[in-house]
Amino acid sequence: MNVHTPPTLQKLAIQTLVREEALGMSDLEEMAHGLFPALFKEAIDGRHIKLIKALVIAWPFHCLPVGALMRTTDVETLQAVLDGVDIRRTIGFHPRRKKLQFLDLRNVHHSFWNIWTDSEDSDYSAEILDEKKALQVRPRYALRQRLKVTVDLCIRSCLDEAQIWFLKWAQERKGSLYFCCTKMKIWTLPVKALRHIFHVFDPEHIMELELNTEWTLLELTRFAPYFGQMRNLRKVFLAPLHKIDFHLPNRTRVTEVKCINKFASQFSKFNCLQHLFMFCVHFLRSQMNQVLGCLMTPLKTLSITYSLVSQRDLDSFACCQSLFQLKHLELRGVVLLDLDLMPLRGLLMKVAGILETLDLQGCRMKDSQLSVLLPAFKQCSQISNINFYNNEFSMPFLKDLLQHTANWSKMNVEQYPAPLECYDEFAQVSVERFAQVCQDLMDTLRAIRQPKNSSFATDICHTCGERWVFDQVANLCHCWQ
Numbered sequence: 247m248n249v250h251t252p253p254t255l256q257k258l259a260i261q262t263l264v265r266e267e268a269l270g271m272s273d274l275e276e277m278a279h280g281l282f283p284a285l286f287k288e289a290i291d292g293r294h295i296k297l298i299k300a301l302v303i304a305w306p307f308h309c310l311p312v313g314a315l316m317r318t319t320d321v322e323t324l325q326a327v328l329d330g331v332d333i334r335r336t337i338g339f340h341p342r343r344k345k346l347q348f349l350d351l352r353n354v355h356h357s358f359w360n361i362w363t364d365s366e367d368s369d370y371s372a373e374i375l376d377e378k379k380a381l382q383v384r385p386r387y388a389l390r391q392r393l394k395v396t397v398d399l400c401i402r403s404c405l406d407e408a409q410i411w412f413l414k415w416a417q418e419r420k421g422s423l424y425f426c427c428t429k430m431k432i433w434t435l436p437v438k439a440l441r442h443i444f445h446v447f448d449p450e451h452i453m454e455l456e457l458n459t460e461w462t463l464l465e466l467t468r469f470a471p472y473f474g475q476m477r478n479l480r481k482v483f484l485a486p487l488h489k490i491d492f493h494l495p496n497r498t499r500v501t502e503v504k505c506i507n508k509f510a511s512q513f514s515k516f517n518c519l520q521h522l523f524m525f526c527v528h529f530l531r532s533q534m535n536q537v538l539g540c541l542m543t544p545l546k547t548l549s550i551t552y553s554l555v556s557q558r559d560l561d562s563f564a565c566c567q568s569l570f571q572l573k574h575l576e577l578r579g580v581v582l583l584d585l586d587l588m589p590l591r592g593l594l595m596k597v598a599g600i601l602e603t604l605d606l607q608g609c610r611m612k613d614s615q616l617s618v619l620l621p622a623f624k625q626c627s628q629i630s631n632i633n634f635y636n637n638e639f640s641m642p643f644l645k646d647l648l649q650h651t652a653n654w655s656k657m658n659v660e661q662y663p664a665p666l667e668c669y670d671e672f673a674q675v676s677v678e679r680f681a682q683v684c685q686d687l688m689d690t691l692r693a694i695r696q697p698k699n700s701s702f703a704t705d706i707c708h709t710c711g712e713r714w715v716f717d718q719v720a721n722l723c724h725c726w727q
């Protein structure tokens with residue numbers, strides 16, 4: 247409902263009922279099913295704990311996607327919902343209620359609640375509740391006859407009160423309910439603390455994993471078996487994973503390599519991985535072949551940012567089948583200076599017909615390296631986002647690059663470095679030169695095609711942290727305003 251729309255009679259009636267706590271259990275048993283969602287939403291908003299519990303007990307549908315309404319840290323509301331589930335299970339079958347098969351504690355299905363509470367047509371909404379594809383209970387879960395409880399978990403250095411309470415509740419019911427975590431984010435939690443979590447949530451069901459840990463290589467090795475069990479991962483974000491200073495007992499290079507191999511080899515077990523993000527993952531330097539070469543499915547996204555990459559890693563790009571369907575390639579902050587970019591060109595040639603995003607910001611490439619990549623750029627017909635900021639190209643080579651972009655009809659955002667000619671011998675940017683050469687480049691680009699969002703920018707100013715950006719006009723950094 248739009249905030250400016252006056253509340254409907256039904257909504258006013260529900261608000262009055264909730265406020266006056268006028269509903270008993272027997273009223274709920276007789277109440278039209280279509281009124282439940284609006285009533286539930288009202289009860290959660292006002293934190294009417296008794297009513298929340300009663301509504302869960304009487305909930306007349308297969309699915310209860312309550313996570314969309316709850317604040318994750320509200321222990322009392324969570325307890326009321328789970329108490330309701332417990333009581334409902336002890337009561338057993340009721341002729342007016344469907345068996346509750348799916349309790350969704352994730353922050354999803356907002357549209358479902360909005361449709362319910364905005365619609366005057368309860369019958370229509372009732373159909374949506376049980377037939378909406380996203381909420382359908384899969385046959386194999388129904389067969390198990392166990393209530394499926396789905397959550398997303400974001401675990402920081404220690405569990406919060408609601409998480410502790412929920413995990414205890416879940417552990418006690420592990421045999422009789424079916425627990426599933428689809429997205430897991432882990433921040434600096436010791437690996438040993440994860441054991442309890444994976445005891446409740448089978449790693450096999452995790453579809454998105456984010457690791458922001460500072461584990462030692464040894465801890466990473468301890469985590470590897472859980473990682474390998476996450477066979478249904480679609481998206482993985484790894485950052486930075488381990489401390490620069492390893493704390494291996496009797497550290498030797500052999501031990502290090504064993505640890506790295508054990509972790510890297512788990513990538514061969516994923517059945518449907520599509521998006522791989524690695525940020526500051528230095529320990530996989532020269533091991534990319536092992537990771538990318540063993541993937542069972544083609545990636546749509548490969549993002550390796552601010553990481554150390556060797557020539558050996560780059561060589562593997564051109565021959566890893568798993569990269570040949572890439573739509574998004576990001577190598578931001580990966581220093582390519584001094585590397586032979588022919589393998590990268592080989593990869594770009596292979597994906598030229600499908601690549602949509604290419605981010606080479608901060609790769610510190612030189613003119614000669616740009617020349618190597620040009621034939622591949624020319625063929626990138628689907629490219630819509632490109633970023634070359636923080637590379638060291640001179641004016642003639644930048645112009646040559648622009649000449650190779652006539653085919654980029656789908657381009658939306660294109661970002662180029664200001665050419666070397668803008669800087670003086672002390673690496674200071676000259677205002678006049680900047681405006682002049684960037685205007686020249688923009689004119690060149692406009693003569694080739696009609697750009698939408700194009701810009702030329704300097705490196706970041708060491709004083710204020712801003713760039714000078716030329717789009718329609720020259721925008722100088724804060725120091726000059």
Ligand SMILES: [Zn+2]
Pocket residue numbers: 707708709710711712723724725726
């Ligand atoms: Zn500045």
